[in-house]
Amino acid sequence: MYGLMMDTPLLIWSLIEHAKQNHPDTQIVTRGTEGEIRRYTYSDLHRRSMQCANALRSLGLQPSDRIATLAWNTDRHLELYFGVSGSGLILHTINPRLHPEQIAWITNHAEDQILCFDLTFLPLIEAIAPHCKTIKHYILMTDAAHMPSASKVPNLLCYETLIQAASDQFDWPILEERTAATLCYTSGTTGNPKGVLYSHRSTLLHTYAICMPDTLNISARDCILPVVPMFHVNAWGLPYAAALTGCKLVLPGPGLDGKSLYELFEQEQVTLSAGVPTVWLGLLAYVKQNQLKFSTMHRTVIGGSSVPPAMLKTFEIDYGVQVLHAWGMTEMSPLGTSCTLKHKHAALDRETQLAIKCKQGRAVYGVQMRIVDDEGQTLPWDGQRSGHLQVKGPWIVREYFKEEGGNPLLPDGWFPTGDVATIDADGYMQITDRSKDVIKSGGEWISSIDLENLAMSHPSVQMAACIAVPHPKWDERPLLIVMQRSGETVSKEQLLAHFQGKIAKWWMPDDIVFVDTIPLGATGKILKTKLREQFADYKLPETFNAR
Amino acid sequence: MYGLMMDTPLLIWSLIEHAKQNHPDTQIVTRGTEGEIRRYTYSDLHRRSMQCANALRSLGLQPSDRIATLAWNTDRHLELYFGVSGSGLILHTINPRLHPEQIAWITNHAEDQILCFDLTFLPLIEAIAPHCKTIKHYILMTDAAHMPSASKVPNLLCYETLIQAASDQFDWPILEERTAATLCYTSGTTGNPKGVLYSHRSTLLHTYAICMPDTLNISARDCILPVVPMFHVNAWGLPYAAALTGCKLVLPGPGLDGKSLYELFEQEQVTLSAGVPTVWLGLLAYVKQNQLKFSTMHRTVIGGSSVPPAMLKTFEIDYGVQVLHAWGMTEMSPLGTSCTLKHKHAALDRETQLAIKCKQGRAVYGVQMRIVDDEGQTLPWDGQRSGHLQVKGPWIVREYFKEEGGNPLLPDGWFPTGDVATIDADGYMQITDRSKDVIKSGGEWISSIDLENLAMSHPSVQMAACIAVPHPKWDERPLLIVMQRSGETVSKEQLLAHFQGKIAKWWMPDDIVFVDTIPLGATGKILKTKLREQFADYKLPETFNAR
Numbered sequence A, B: 001m002y003g004l005m006m007d008t009p010l011l012i013w014s015l016i017e018h019a020k021q022n023h024p025d026t027q028i029v030t031r032g033t034e035g036e037i038r039r040y041t042y043s044d045l046h047r048r049s050m051q052c053a054n055a056l057r058s059l060g061l062q063p064s065d066r067i068a069t070l071a072w073n074t075d076r077h078l079e080l081y082f083g084v085s086g087s088g089l090i091l092h093t094i095n096p097r098l099h100p101e102q103i104a105w106i107t108n109h110a111e112d113q114i115l116c117f118d119l120t121f122l123p124l125i126e127a128i129a130p131h132c133k134t135i136k137h138y139i140l141m142t143d144a145a146h147m148p149s150a151s152k153v154p155n156l157l158c159y160e161t162l163i164q165a166a167s168d169q170f171d172w173p174i175l176e177e178r179t180a181a182t183l184c185y186t187s188g189t190t191g192n193p194k195g196v197l198y199s200h201r202s203t204l205l206h207t208y209a210i211c212m213p214d215t216l217n218i219s220a221r222d223c224i225l226p227v228v229p230m231f232h233v234n235a236w237g238l239p240y241a242a243a244l245t246g247c248k249l250v251l252p253g254p255g256l257d258g259k260s261l262y263e264l265f266e267q268e269q270v271t272l273s274a275g276v277p278t279v280w281l282g283l284l285a286y287v288k289q290n291q292l293k294f295s296t297m298h299r300t301v302i303g304g305s306s307v308p309p310a311m312l313k314t315f316e317i318d319y320g321v322q323v324l325h326a327w328g329m330t331e332m333s334p335l336g337t338s339c340t341l342k343h344k345h346a347a348l349d350r351e352t353q354l355a356i357k358c359k360q361g362r363a364v365y366g367v368q369m370r371i372v373d374d375e376g377q378t379l380p381w382d383g384q385r386s387g388h389l390q391v392k393g394p395w396i397v398r399e400y401f402k403e404e405g406g407n408p409l410l411p412d413g414w415f416p417t418g419d420v421a422t423i424d425a426d427g428y429m430q431i432t433d434r435s436k437d438v439i440k441s442g443g444e445w446i447s448s449i450d451l452e453n454l455a456m457s458h459p460s461v462q463m464a465a466c467i468a469v470p471h472p473k474w475d476e477r478p479l480l481i482v483m484q485r486s487g488e489t490v491s492k493e494q495l496l497a498h499f500q501g502k503i504a505k506w507w508m509p510d511d512i513v514f515v516d517t518i519p520l521g522a523t524g525k526i527l528k529t530k531l532r533e534q535f536a537d538y539k540l541p542e543t544f545n546a547r
Helices: A013-022 A042-057 A075-086 A100-110 A119-131 A159-165 A200-211 A233-245 A258-267 A277-289 A309-319 A350-357 A448-456 A492-499 A528-534 B013-022 B042-057 B075-086 B100-110 B119-131 B159-165 B200-211 B233-245 B258-267 B277-289 B309-319 B350-357 B448-456 B492-499 B528-534
Strands: A027-031 A037-041 A066-070 A090-093 A114-117 A137-140 A156-158 A180-186 A194-199 A223-226 A248-251 A272-275 A299-302 A322-328 A335-338 A368-372 A387-392 A415-423 A429-434 A439-441 A444-446 A461-471 A475-484 A511-515 B027-031 B037-041 B066-070 B090-093 B114-117 B137-140 B156-158 B180-186 B194-199 B223-226 B248-251 B272-275 B299-302 B322-328 B335-338 B368-372 B387-392 B415-423 B429-434 B439-441 B444-446 B461-471 B475-484 B511-515
Touching: A013 A042, A013 A075, A013 A200, A013 A233, A013 B368, A027 A042, A027 A075, A027 A258, A037 A042, A042 A075, A042 A159, A066 A075, A066 A100, A066 A119, A075 A090, A075 A233, A075 A248, A100 A119, A100 A180, A100 A194, A114 A119, A119 A137, A137 A159, A156 A159, A180 A200, A180 A233, A194 A200, A200 A233, A200 A335, A200 B200, A223 A233, A223 A258, A233 A272, A233 A322, A258 A277, A277 A299, A277 A309, A299 A309, A309 A322, A309 A350, A309 A448, A368 A415, A368 B013, A429 A448, A439 A461, A444 A448, A448 A461, A448 A475, A448 A492, A461 A528, A492 A511, B013 B042, B013 B075, B013 B200, B013 B233, B027 B042, B027 B075, B027 B258, B037 B042, B042 B075, B042 B159, B066 B075, B066 B100, B066 B119, B075 B090, B075 B233, B075 B248, B100 B119, B100 B180, B100 B194, B114 B119, B119 B137, B137 B159, B156 B159, B180 B200, B180 B233, B194 B200, B200 B233, B200 B335, B223 B233, B223 B258, B233 B272, B233 B322, B258 B277, B277 B299, B277 B309, B299 B309, B309 B322, B309 B350, B309 B448, B368 B415, B429 B448, B439 B461, B444 B448, B448 B461, B448 B475, B448 B492, B461 B528, B492 B511
Parallel strands: A027 A248, A066 A090, A066 A114, A090 A180, A114 A137, A137 A156, A223 A248, A223 A272, A272 A299, A299 A322, A475 A511, B027 B248, B066 B090, B066 B114, B090 B180, B114 B137, B137 B156, B223 B248, B223 B272, B272 B299, B299 B322, B475 B511
Antiparallel strands: A027 A037, A180 A194, A322 A335, A368 A387, A387 A415, A415 A429, A439 A444, A439 A475, A461 A475, B027 B037, B180 B194, B322 B335, B368 B387, B387 B415, B415 B429, B439 B444, B439 B475, B461 B475
16 A cells, blocks of 8 residues: 655755745855856856756757766856756766866767866867767856857857856756766776766755765755865765755865865855865865964865874864764765764763764665675674675665676675775774775785874874785785875884884884875875886885784 | 666665664663653664564554554554554554544544554543454553453453564565555544555655754754654654664653653753643743753754744743744644754844744745645745645645545645745745634734734733634624633733734734633644634624724
């Protein structure tokens, strides 16, 4: 027997309709590609999203056609979020930090019909346009005044000209809620990039989930600034969450350096921000150097890779900014866990609370987790045993676009995340490694992340990466690669002394190498594949082998 | 084109599975029917819900069979919430305050197969059992020691005996998410009671919605005590929200007097409570009389009927308890709006903020609202024009069980709430009346709620109700019925003087009648139908006609 409630599908356009009705005058602030500040409201966003939908429709598209973007976090990108998905097309956000060849490959694989891009990327588009076989129109996300007088890009249109010519009345279609809404490719380190095709349903359930008090806790009293790019898993869902809650939204454009961000935080009274650890390194350095404080920002979401405990403490203790440690992946829309305390933790001292917050946190309701050993046996949640982390839920990938890479799921329907983790009895998960980064020494696992965090807790260390190098006796042993803070020097011996007593003796790195720079990927994560190539023939000294 | 995310249905059992995995040791505290305190955890609740599901299955039921309850807010009732709906049966909660004949009628209409009830209701069940045609088993929600030695109730089973004999392993069924989960009847003032049949989907979407920071803001750091009964629209969804968030849960059983509630609030460190205004009158009287304070309760949800502004101020200013004014109805699962402030309101003074909080608040995302005039024309959101409030959304009724009362929706699919309201430009809705209570004087509307709130702001007034009485010239005029605080006296003239200058002159009540008691319905609301009957032949004095 079925329930007798209204059959209202969960659709992305309902978010912007809700915001326009209930928060018409709440501000959306953008720092554009030329550094200028633009300011409008949800009411304007609603109107322009409808104009955007009409403008696209006039270009002769079919339902579910892919519309690609190569763009920063801006108002215009936001209009495409609602105008494209809302009208039944699929928004395909592309990471501009990928290799141009890879970008062209992705647009061909996705069969993108239109590519919208920021002025910043004009040279890139000119270079790849000849290789993009399916794109019929290129739309430059600027106004007529900023259009290039001549360009090698074929069929180049001006976004503002299109919008202004379009009607601001649009009947949003009543779609089946499982209809595809957005497409993001993972920049896999092996094989071709794989597309994750989110539905309206998965997006809306994820949006509810991320706004919850135990997740990112977003309300109409917040002003949020997503540093995480809108080309990276839909900026972790924050643009949708903003419309759902009617919070003030600040979009930083391309200015992601410490100074630019800090100025926006202060000027716009930002209460909540979100980004990867590497972004916060720059911000904290700027704030420290200039002896500044955050006057309104009291929470920041850090995800994408583990938060170094030292960074967590700096934010929480030195600056009074609460860190929301979160974990997820493109295949998970992206949020899987977030780290907030429970009722029973209220009485704990600050140190103990911070130790909990260093974990990636508890499963957001909707996400099921388990850890298994190499044989697939489920492991207990004791905070000790680490195993391969697997997940299930309504915003987790079932298969990749065009079945690229084959069936990603295990026979019993769970998705293997590729992470290695512990989960404690209270449900707090902690990533100890990527499955492929784990260092297998003498049949046991050494966590590369633990060693990196320990290295980064040394005041002279800016960034650290730990990789496995082959070892004749122990199979693999850890090599620590360190980038020092500018002006600082620490010796190998000093750093090893810093490790002493803090880890099991056999976890001690067999060697430390100092480098000028550590390679980062397109989403700001350390590229261990690059490091492994670079140090493929590295010979470990005998002396450092502790076992 | 469909998205490629996992097809995970939204099912009620996933809530208790989540709580058991992530919050195994979080407490659930119950004050039982004999006043005793019982204490267990989500892990126990999970195990016993499975035993409950097995016990019911052993009684030979079909999927979607209705299991009725006549019970207080207790752990056992909670086990039925998850054990019944989780296993694919339908939980039918009945309001024990209804007339016994009506209860019997409802069980027959619902074709209940089993009726579970608390010891308190044994005499009631003995009286109605002969009239309940479909019930095969009666289950007394107690242990063997408390079972009556003899009873007129046929096939009487003991809940604890059943549970303890049942296996604690149960495979929750993977249902279609639109499968019916729970059934509540509205105690309509006209016609037969009508059943609202909620689905797993509608329940889970509603649960996400009520936990949001702008709704009830429930997290794992809360300890909630729902005073609102579990037989009244599933206690506004709080039992589900508790499992979703893993907050501590305190269930007060039958002890809803001020003293019993206050003691539980303090002993269990309750942070959030929820109930109708009449319950809070009793609590506030007790707290005032004994010069007490709330040491942990910092928020309370008040709904079911409008919060009198005087009560709101008492809670907020005298006791530092934040009031969450909410509005909804059985047909809406029940939540439609909640009143929280926005970013732009932070700088307002306390008085202005409190004035906003007297409104019923903004639509919870998922609920669409509109107001229309008598001709069905949509009215603007200007905070001035009042109209019939209509709603739409995935947790709003489409039709009643067995199509009782015909199609409840308007031709364009909106549900008429029967409320009259204004909505302001920021989306804040304020109920000004029930459509049937509005006083139509000289072609214009007088808000009975405004007059009642004004009366209740007088220190001598305990409760007030305003009804329309026929008038030869103006069609209808307001009659105010007042119940004074014990020991207080206020004259008709003094009370009218209190109105002077605070309302339009033609809104002034034509007369005031003092009564010893005002009739309340089964959910604690004033029964205006009764009052209208009582004062049907009331002759208004000429002198008070202000127009």
